[in-house]
């Protein structure tokens with residue numbers, strides 16, 4: 001059995017990614033608001049809009065710290081951000097949701113999100129995804145690398161130099177594969193299970209697009225940044 005070893009460069013790359021990933025969490029006051037006071041559906045929706053907007057800002061900061069990203073073609077950088085924004089937010093949401101929250105908090109958070117005017121047919125796949133991520137008990141390195149891998153998906157719409165993106169993504173995949181082998185020696189399938197979640201994540205894009213249409217019908221407003229990144233209004 002060949003010795004799996006993470007090289008010095010790969011350790012440095014992982015450190016940069018994890019540091020950038022941890023630098024931004026949901027602002028505690030916002031998370032607290034989401035958990036505590038009673039809210040109407042309108043206020044819950046507004047809170048989620050606020051949180052999703054701050055998540056996009058965090059996504060841009062995180063992405064700029066992915067080694068090699070800033071040397072990609074500038075239009076491709078935008079295409080990758082727009083193409084991965086929804087997936088990155090739901091991946092981050094799943095990780096927030098599955099964090100060891102004091103019990104009772106998960107249910108309250110779930111209740112708030114359920115009572116935010118989001119259509120029912122989107123709730124099920126979204127909470128199924130949150131739970132399927134939670135079951136993996138990913139360490140932060142795995143979470144950060146999986147987010148970077150999601151962003152560096154070569155076949156997003158309008159990406160011109162797919163090879164350049166593929167090269168960066170392959171670097172991340174190699175580190176993640178080694179990390180999974182080292183972290184979960186008894187579970188050789190663990191790496192494949194992680195990548196399987198990215199397939200599940202892509203289906204949320206479709207549901208999210210549907211949701212946006214139904215929200216627009218009910219005249220729900222989004223922030224300019226969300227409109228820009230989600231191509232709405």
Ligand SMILES: CCOC(=O)c1ccc(NC(=O)c2c3c(nn2-c2ccccc2)CCN(S(=O)(=O)c2cccs2)C3)cc1
Pocket residue numbers: 024025026027045046048049050051052054055058089092093094096097109113118208
């Ligand atoms: C500063 C860094 O910010 C973060 O780290 C961060 C992490 C997660 C989130 N997540 C969310 O905003 C969020 C959403 C949903 N759930 N959910 C959630 C929040 C907390 C825990 C688990 C999940 C469903 C609907 N969408 S939405 O974008 O479609 C939407 C928009 C408007 C109406 S609905 C949003 C935000 C910021």
